[in-house]
Amino acid sequence: MLKTIFVIALMLASAGALAQTSNAPPSLEVAQKRAQYAREQMEAAQRKVQAAEKKEKAAQKRLEEAQAEAERSSKQRLDAQVEFDKASERHGQAYQDLRRAHEALQEAKKLK
Secondary structure (H helix, E strand, C coil): CHHHHHHHHHHHHHHHHHHHCCCCCCCHHHHHHHHHHHHHHHHHHHHHHHHHHHHHHHHHHHHHHHHHHHHHHHHHHHHHHHHHHHHHHHHHHHHHHHHHHHHHHHHHHHHC
16 A cells, blocks of 8 residues: 555656646747847858858859960960971971982082
């Protein structure tokens, strides 16, 4: 019987404790603190978004500058290649002229 009374008392105490931890709405002060914390988190997240957008914009600008530089370099390379081809052609022509002059000189020496 003593055990039964003890069990009933324990059950009543447990029921009281459960009733106190029910889903009652938080107090105004607790709700304000939660709202303030959520606002601070939102503002921190917004600052992170703005910083990331700023980095992205700077990276996009660097990318565009690099692409423009690559295009300028490509054009310079093509111009240099054209100049090289012309110089190579002039060199080839000058070498042929030199060879003909040398052969003519050798021929003239044979005729003397």
